[in-house]
Amino acid sequence: MNLPALFGLLCTGVLIVCAMGFSGHSIHVFVDSSALLIVPIGTLCLLGATHRFSTTFRVLFGGWRRILAPGRSVDWSADQRLEAVTVATTGRMLSLLMGLFGGILGLIGMLQVLDDPTRIGSSMAVCLLALFYALVQNLLIFFPLARYFGGASAIDGAP
Numbered sequence: 265m266n267l268p269a270l271f272g273l274l275c276t277g278v279l280i281v282c283a284m285g286f287s288g289h290s291i292h293v294f295v296d297s298s299a300l301l302i303v304p305i306g307t308l309c310l311l312g313a314t315h316r317f318s319t320t321f322r323v324l325f326g327g328w329r330r331i332l333a334p335g336r337s338v339d340w341s342a343d344q345r346l347e348a349v350t351v352a353t354t355g356r357m358l359s360l361l362m363g364l365f366g367g368i369l370g371l372i373g374m375l376q377v378l379d380d381p382t383r384i385g386s387s388m389a390v391c392l393l394a395l396f397y398a399l400v401q402n403l404l405i406f407f408p409l410a411r412y413f414g415g416a417s418a419i420d421g422a423p
Contacts, residue, residue, distance in 0.1 A: 323352065
């Protein structure tokens, strides 16, 4: 068990949830079905379309298994590690693009109802939560995968 990685991820997740709780609102306020459809599910679908679904799931689940329990499975070959870096790096990019896409959709919805300020809230939630989900997804899923399998070169964009 890779305790430092697990501890880091748990601390980050707890920090995010605590920050959400300290905002003065219930945590369920940070859940929006439209933004959830756009960012995590949209990112997963685009990753599957880009790198095949079998490769995407193998990298996501198998990669996390290797990060959290490194001694329990056979180490990946250099080609598999490169493929994992490629999927994780593409996931980082697609996640941010889907967050931006959700933000733009929310902004468009918000601009359409400017004449009635009581209806702005749901569109603004889609706008901001889509960006929030993209950042959390990058921070907790794709960044650690790219870093683990590719080192600093996968993060900095160096060859």
